[in-house]
Amino acid sequence: MVAVRPELGLPYGGLQTASPDGFVNPLRDPNDRRLPRIAGPCGLVIFGVTGDLARKKLMPAVYDLANRGLLPPGFALVGFARREWGQQDFEKIVHDAVKEHARTPFREEVWKQLSEGCRFVQGELGDDASFERLKETIDELDRERGTNGNHAFYLSVPPSLFPVAVEQLKEHGLAEQGANNWRRIVVEKPFGHDLASAQELNRITSDVFPQHSVFRIDHYLGKETVQNILAMRFANQMFEPVWNANYVDSVQITMAEDIGIGGRAGYYDGIGAARDVIQNHLLQLLALTALEEPVSFDARSMRIEKQKILAAVQIPRRLDLYTARGQYAPGWAGGIKAGGYLQEEGIPKSSSTETFAAIRLEVDTRRWAGVPFYLRTGKRLARRVTEIAVVFKKAPHLPFTSTATEELGNNTLVMRIQPDEGITMRFGSKVPGTAMEIRDVTMDFAYGGAFTESSPEAYERLILDVLLGDPPLFPQHEEVELSWRILDPIIDYWESKGREGLDEYESGSWGPATADQMLAREGRTWRRP
Known part of the structure; x- marks a missing residue:
């Protein structure tokens, strides 16, 4: 059965266009920018999901995108943090953040579909076992939610922790991408504290991810x-x-x-x-x-x-x-x-x-x-x-x-x-x-x-x-x-x-x-x- 965005009558399939990393987005037509830009099968992993940025901006933004029909039905949201939360604890945190900070009205059916793809991984950035659990969670989502190996990793953590997070993604095979799937990394500002540190940060990320897969967020x-x-x-x-x-x-x-x-x-x-x-x-x-x-x-x-x-x-x-x-x-x-x-x-x-x-x-x-x-x-x-x-x-x-x-x-x-x-x-x-x-x-x-x-x-x-x-x-x-x-x-x-x-x-x-x-x-x- 083909999923449809109800208010537009548009299926999650059809037009075939490629992004810079070669991944085909089925609903992106570069020749007609009036068409809705709907993400293909994918998931988002947020490191530092307990922080204010994630709670007030990132999680509400994900819900608003889902509410506007711009995320696939099987979208997955994974939170990674040190807190000793269970799955239900994380879902409640996301729920409360969405109800308090989302721009669009809260709709129970949208929340139900989104929450089914929510997962939480408790761990430390420097801990190998934590990243093995993250890898198992992502593999499970690929099977159960159909994310097809497409995942973006959002570093909502202090800049000093960027290098260890990137290295861990590499060591545990989470940065690997093939011809039919992509992996991307999102880095919050500041991008270094001077020229030398910015160049070092770029060297670290580019050793693991190709440049077109590195997204430096300047929310302005x-x-x-x-x-x-x-x-x-x-x-x-x-x-x-x-x-x-x-x-x-x-x-x-x-x-x-x-x-x-x-x-x-x-x-x-x-x-x-x-x-x-x-x-x-x-x-x-x-x-x-x-x-x-x-x-x-x-x-x-x-x-x-x-x-x-x-x-x-x-x-x-x-x-x-x-x-x-x-x-x-x-x-x-x-x-x-x-x-x-x-x-x-x-x-x-x-x-x-x-x-x-x-x-x-x-x-x-x-x-x-x-x-x-x-x-x-x-x-x-x-x-x-x-x-x-x-x-x-x-x-x-x-x-x-x-x-x-x-x-x-x-x-x-x-x-x-x-x-x-x-x-x-x-x-x-x-x-x-x-x-x-x-x-x-x-x-x-x-x-x-x-x-x-x-x-x-x-x-x-x-x-x-x-x-x-x-x-x-x-x-x-x-x-x-x-x-x-x-x-x-x-x-x-x-x-x-x-x-x-x-x-x-x-x-x-x-x-x-x-x-x-x-x-x-x-x-x-x-x-x-």
């Missing part, structure tokens, strides 16, 4: 609004002609959080804002904003264009003037009195880890020559927001009196990534009345108001892409290494200074004064989201 790239950067640029004639140094004054890319580090002191201290956010999220957003039009949107074409941009990025010569860093101090955040970073539990009083980082970069290409790209990120700032602001040059001539345009600012196009996803345009307009008075106004496009269908969560898209073997949204090792080449000299400079130049900023503010001074030197100011 799975957001619908990030992908809309490409749609807005290349589907509309009105933007691309002015998307260059002739018209653009500067670009500001901001990722602000209104929360502190929470209970992540062990992870965050020694990592800091630049490694945590700029190296991956913000440099990827810069690349998408600045890249040339790719010949297609497949993985290879996108990778080529992003690498060109990252290779052309130039850091400032005066790192003391054109970088800024800080730590949040006590203040008020979200109407609540908040302590400073050095008062957080587990943070040493001598810590020089930055919770705010801002840098000025340039892209040394004909299109962007002379245009500064300002990147900033921080914790305990005034509000949570991620956006890209393209600030245009002022008109070369204004045929109005100075009083008519006294407060007129630069035209600005703002792409809001989160939380209020959409696009804002700021431009000058005449104020109603008899006098010629011009004032800045804004025009807003909001995703929530324009589309009745809610956007899938980033992890839904990314997990499905892993199971399909579709890699355009995943940074390859070349991009990762180019990003570290940009950031390493800046971090080395900051670490050589210790706490010197590490300015405190009040919780609930927009960061240290040195970040404002960085732009003021060039006659600019940060946009207030």
